Amino acid sequence: xxxxxxxxxxxxSLITSAQERCGTxxxxxxxxxxxxxxxxxxxxVNSQTEKWIKNHPNHxxxxxxTIPVVVHVVWKTNSENISDAQxxxxxxxxxxxxxxxxxxxxxTPPIWQSIAADSEIEFCLATTDxxxxxTTGITRTQTSLSEFTINDSYMKSAASxxxxxxxNDDYLNIWVCNLTGGLLGYAxxxxxxxxxxxxxxxxFKSFGTTGALQSPYNQGxxxxxxxxxxxxxxxxxxxxxxxxxxxxxxxxxxxxxxDCGTFPFQDVACxxxxxxxxxxxxxxxxxxxxxxxxxxxxxxxxxxAAINQxxxxxxxxxxxxxxxxxxxxxxxxxxxxxxxxxxxxxxxxRQKNTPLFYIYDNGSxxxxxxxx
Ligand code: ZN
Ligand code: CA
Numbered sequence: 001x002x003x004x005x006x007x008x009x010x011x012x013s014l015i016t017s018a019q020e021r022c023g024t025x026x027x028x029x030x031x032x033x034x035x036x037x038x039x040x041x042x043x044x045v046n047s048q049t050e051k052w053i054k055n056h057p058n059h060x061x062x063x064x065x066t067i068p069v070v071v072h073v074v075w076k077t078n079s080e081n082i083s084d085a086q087x088x089x090x091x092x093x094x095x096x097x098x099x100x101x102x103x104x105x106x107x108t109p110p111i112w113q114s115i116a117a118d119s120e121i122e123f124c125l126a127t128t129d130x131x132x133x134x135t136t137g138i139t140r141t142q143t144s145l146s147e148f149t150i151n152d153s154y155m156k157s158a159a160s161x162x163x164x165x166x167x168n169d170d171y172l173n174i175w176v177c178n179l180t181g182g183l184l185g186y187a188x189x190x191x192x193x194x195x196x197x198x199x200x201x202x203x204f205k206s207f208g209t210t211g212a213l214q215s216p217y218n219q220g221x222x223x224x225x226x227x228x229x230x231x232x233x234x235x236x237x238x239x240x241x242x243x244x245x246x247x248x249x250x251x252x253x254x255x256x257x258x259d260c261g262t263f264p265f266q267d268v269a270c271x272x273x274x275x276x277x278x279x280x281x282x283x284x285x286x287x288x289x290x291x292x293x294x295x296x297x298x299x300x301x302x303x304x305a306a307i308n309q310x311x312x313x314x315x316x317x318x319x320x321x322x323x324x325x326x327x328x329x330x331x332x333x334x335x336x337x338x339x340x341x342x343x344x345x346x347x348x349x350r351q352k353n354t355p356l357f358y359i360y361d362n363g364s365x366x367x368x369x370x371x372x
Contacts, residue, residue, distance in 0.1 A: 023186030093220030173199030219289030
């Protein structure tokens with residue numbers, strides 16, 4: 001699968017610029033080179049994580065953790081100024097993927113069904129901003145820049161044509177903008193170093209499930225993948241060929257898989273992969289959005305360790321509609337805030353046979369259609 005796709009890519013790149021699935025590894029390596037404190041802190045993360053998991057044998061019994069999100073839309077063209085509905089659709093994907101409520105769980109091969117995790121992590125659009133005021137959890141910034149690059153992260157600063165992050169101890173900052181070279185996204189991995197650039201960046205054409213999206217990265221899985229990095233998950237192949245992702249229940253694999261695989265997909269280069277082949281449908285591979293469907297229990301352990309060690313404000317905050325854990329409210333006392341269509345218009349009550357998004361005060365969104 002991998003080799004065939006590489007050849008295809010070469011062919012395609014003659015005509016148009018190729019898609020680059022993820023810049024997190026490049027970002028992290030570059031940042032470690034530039035910043036000694038970051039490098040020292042990152043070097044300690046794997047041993048700290050291993051120790052934390054060992055010392056907290058009952059950590060999986062924790063209740064739901066809810067992460068407050070602020071989405072910063074940084075736009076030049078109208079199409080980059082994505083609709084609220086597109087943003088809501090992405091929050092919905094995150095909640096489904098991290099709670100294993102995604103529609104495609106049955107695509108996980110039977111052999112891995114038992115290790116597929118409900119990570120017990122949820123996401124809300126923040127309802128309280130850093131000043132204590134009510135917010136939609138969405139900011140919109142017009143910029144003069146046509147593109148942003150991974151090297152300078154200009155989207156993360158008002159002085160350079162973007163917008164400053166909200167305090168990263170309290171919020172997951174997600175910038176949505178146009179990225180150079182077809183890069184789909186990148187994230188900052190956690191550590192004890194307080195990275196002023198902390199957060200996730202996603203290309204506007206790969207964010208959410210509705211709007212002007214680019215196939216095959218149009219199911220919101222770029223953000224699922226990048227938030228995985230933000231919670232300390234590595235790619236399945238670690239940092240190098242047949243490397244180690246520090247997760248024991250993901251098989252070893254040589255490097256990235258693209259496209260869609262057929263189980264079992266053997267990766268002959270790593271003879272330790274095993275008879276089931278690579279876990280190409282894991283969110284931390286590079287396969288198409290429609291072909292990804294799980295995090296494992298081992299990955300869940302690592303994410304919970306990351307939150308407890310490096311993002312502990314996420315365990316106790318009051319930034320998600322006055323309650324920690326949207327699942328507690330999900331079917332009880334949530335209130336309908338508004339109904340919007342795919343373009344974010346609110347005067348939609350009379351529209352029939354068109355998808356509408358019902359937005360609730362706990363950050364949850366339901367897609368409904370009035371059939372006539
Ligand atoms: Zn990645
Ligand atoms: Ca592994």
